Amino acid sequence: MLPVSRRPFSELQGLPFVHPVLNISTYLFTPLPDAAALRELLLERATTAGLKGTILIAEEGINMFLAGDADAVRGFVAELKRDTRFASLDPKESWSDHQPFRKMLVKVKNEIIRMNMPAIRPSAGRAPSVSPETLRRWLEQGQDDEGRPVVTLDTRNAFEVDQGTFDHAIDWRIDKFTEFPAALREHKAELEGKTVVSFCTGGIRCEKAAILMEEEGVQNVYQLEGGILKYFELTDGAHYSGGCFVFDERRVVDTALDEAPLKP
Known part of the structure; x- marks a missing residue:
């Protein structure tokens, strides 16, 4: 018998969260010719929301690892998805009892994952x-x-x-x-x-x-x-x-x- 799909948090059982910090990992390949201009905007939003982690942006897309209060993390993603270029972001979620990042960084890169194969888009x-x-x-x-x-x-x-x-x-x-x-x-x-x-x-x-x-x-x-x-x-x-x-x-x-x- 195949397993029933599950979510890794106790919200489904109506119980309080065991771990208070929501961690997400998500990426999207989408053309971002304005990657440099996005840096300051995303850093300000994430910092204001009290988030920590790393966001990488490049002309080929975005790659994010973020952690913080659940409402703040999901609110940040929801705001980002209002930009149609990011509408299909689908974060992976997990929980921890502590903040696993020390600071909030937003970096502009040549590639969001380096392969040195510019023809692969x-x-x-x-x-x-x-x-x-x-x-x-x-x-x-x-x-x-x-x-x-x-x-x-x-x-x-x-x-x-x-x-x-x-x-x-x-x-x-x-x-x-x-x-x-x-x-x-x-x-x-x-x-x-x-x-x-x-x-x-x-x-x-x-x-x-x-x-x-x-x-x-x-x-x-x-x-x-x-x-x-x-x-x-x-x-x-x-x-x-x-x-x-x-x-x-x-x-x-x-x-x-x-x-x-x-x-x-």
Whole structure:
């Protein structure tokens, strides 16, 4: 039997929150020619709302990690989504008993996730995605709905993978995401004849990776929608071992999206 989708907070049971700080991770590839001008606006809004975290903006889009009072965090996102360019933002939520960021930073970058492949522009067209629930079903049955074997491809850095990953995931032991294109070209043959699901923490790296794989001629490529964090949020975490490295002072969260010990 498939698990019932769940939300990682006790609001659904009408109980008070166990952890008072809402953490969100979200990104969106959308053209932002005014990225530099947005910096001051977003910094002022976030600071006024009492939020802490990091927002990266570039001409290709936005990438956010924020934490604070739940109403303030959700209000900030709601205000941002009034700009039609950000309307499809879909944050991943988790909770903590402390503020995991020390300050509020808004930075303008050349890329919101560095790949050094300027021709890869997700805003111009995404690779197909697969929902967490569907991936769990595929992994449970050992094949996709067409009968092809399914492999998961971890696009994260090796130190992140060492904290936890999908069972039997392909791991090319890259030290930074800019190494992914070369690793793909070296190992592309091992993906032939399989359905390949690329994944990462929240979806941003595997989105670029899936597009690159398609352009390099890999067939039957998908990206895991929302990454590992959304998989933890919407499934029971089956077929995943360990935790997920996150980019705040919690360092690692488990499949219930609670803070977990960092492996040595």
